[in-house]
Amino acid sequence: xxxxxxxxxxxxxxxxxxxxxxxxxxxxxxxxxxxxxxxxxxxxxxxxxxxxxxxxxxxxxxxxxxxxxxxxxxxxxxxxxxxxxxxxxxxxxxxxxxxxxxxxxxxxxxxxxxxxxxxxxxxxxxxxxxxxxxxxxxxxxxxxxxxxxxxxxxxxxxxxxxxxxxxxxxxxxxxxxxxxxxxxxxxxxxxxxxxxxxxxx
Ligand SMILES: [Zn+2]
Numbered sequence: 001x002x003x004x005x006x007x008x009x010x011x012x013x014x015x016x017x018x019x020x021x022x023x024x025x026x027x028x029x030x031x032x033x034x035x036x037x038x039x040x041x042x043x044x045x046x047x048x049x050x051x052x053x054x055x056x057x058x059x060x061x062x063x064x065x066x067x068x069x070x071x072x073x074x075x076x077x078x079x080x081x082x083x084x085x086x087x088x089x090x091x092x093x094x095x096x097x098x099x100x101x102x103x104x105x106x107x108x109x110x111x112x113x114x115x116x117x118x119x120x121x122x123x124x125x126x127x128x129x130x131x132x133x134x135x136x137x138x139x140x141x142x143x144x145x146x147x148x149x150x151x152x153x154x155x156x157x158x159x160x161x162x163x164x165x166x167x168x169x170x171x172x173x174x175x176x177x178x179x180x181x182x183x184x185x186x187x188x189x190x191x192x193x194x195x196x197x198x199x200x201x
Contacts, residue, residue, distance in 0.1 A: 024040055026042075027055065028054070028055045029047075029054050032118055036066060036068070038074055058074050084109060089124065097139075140178065141174075144182040144185065155167075166178070
């Protein structure tokens with residue numbers, strides 16, 4: 001079972017002793033004497049270093065007959081940061097038409113703008129502002145194809161009421177102006193061909 005045995009470096013040992021939350025999700029530690037495994041952040045009493053085994057996943061620890069700690073619940077599917085960021089993304093998904101900034105999102109999600117920006121990027125691989133833009137453009141494409149709203153109305157309805165900016169942003173992302181995009185799409189639909197550009201988000 002060597003594959004599941006990570007070595008206990010001083011760094012990891014320190015994370016355990018100091019209940020360092022930032023190591024949650026990086027590894028889990030099990031205590032040979034109690035047969036229980038924990039997240040690094042667990043507030044339970046630090047075990048003896050020689051009694052510890054490290055795992056990268058709860059499945060590995062369970063497979064070796066360790067039991068999850070009742071206190072830190074290391075088998076929980078999502079980590080706190082993931083829950084937090086998922087909440088922020090959901091908020092954007094349903095409020096993209098509003099005036100959203102990093103500061104607004106930080107306030108709503110009870111984090112500092114700096115921490116939100118970094119955590120969002122780490123988990124979603126885009127910044128919050130990039131995610132907002134992406135969501136708006138996705139909705140704009142939908143409206144251009146499925147509605148008869150003018151370009152200005154579409155911009156307004158997706159939170160991009162500065163029309164020149166909306167057109168520039170749209171073109172930068174799709175290669176077409178909103179009008180060109182709509183025309184291309186309606187031609188493609190008439191031909192019954194595949195929808196151009198919709199997979200290119
Ligand atoms: Zn624990």
